[in-house]
Amino acid sequence: MAVVAEPVTTTRPSLAFERLYADANGDSHFGPLSVAIAERLFAPPARAFWVSPLDEAARQGFLLVPAGWVGALHPSPLRMWIFVLAGAMEFEASDGERRPLSAGSALLLEDITGKGHVSKVIGTADATLAVVQLPDN
Numbered sequence: 834m835a836v837v838a839e840p841v842t843t844t845r846p847s848l849a850f851e852r853l854y855a856d857a858n859g860d861s862h863f864g865p866l867s868v869a870i871a872e873r874l875f876a877p878p879a880r881a882f883w884v885s886p887l888d889e890a891a892r893q894g895f896l897l898v899p900a901g902w903v904g905a906l907h908p909s910p911l912r913m914w915i916f917v918l919a920g921a922m923e924f925e926a927s928d929g930e931r932r933p934l935s936a937g938s939a940l941l942l943e944d945i946t947g948k949g950h951v952s953k954v955i956g957t958a959d960a961t962l963a964v965v966q967l968p969d970n
Contacts, residue, residue, distance in 0.1 A: 859947030
């Protein structure tokens with residue numbers, strides 16, 4: 834793998850995402866996640882653009898979740914990023930807060946312990962997700 838060149842000179846505001854995590858009591862909550870980016874020559878000789886640090890990943894795959902599917906309260910089976918490619922899903926933390934995710938959305942699932950969350954496909958279409966498993970912290 835090629836080494837990403839050092840930053841050029843400009844920065845942009847961080848990218849904003851959300852994470853779903855478990856607190857010390859086992860309750861799950863949504864929280865903000867900020868990912869710093871800097872302008873880099875990522876693919877020379879192509880022009881520079883904004884890149885985050887590249888974190889380690891353990892595995893990747895895809896999920897096809899059928900329309901109408903509801904996952905009862907459960908912790909995440911993996912610490913993972915999910916990216917909604919098609920369809921839509923809703924995640925509900927154990928504290929009752931809900932987040933709909935449509936195509937183009939991402940969520941970091943870190944509630945691998947505790948009560949977990951409820952997830953379900955919303956709308957009439959199946960949901961297609963890309964999953965990237967992260968190493969456990």
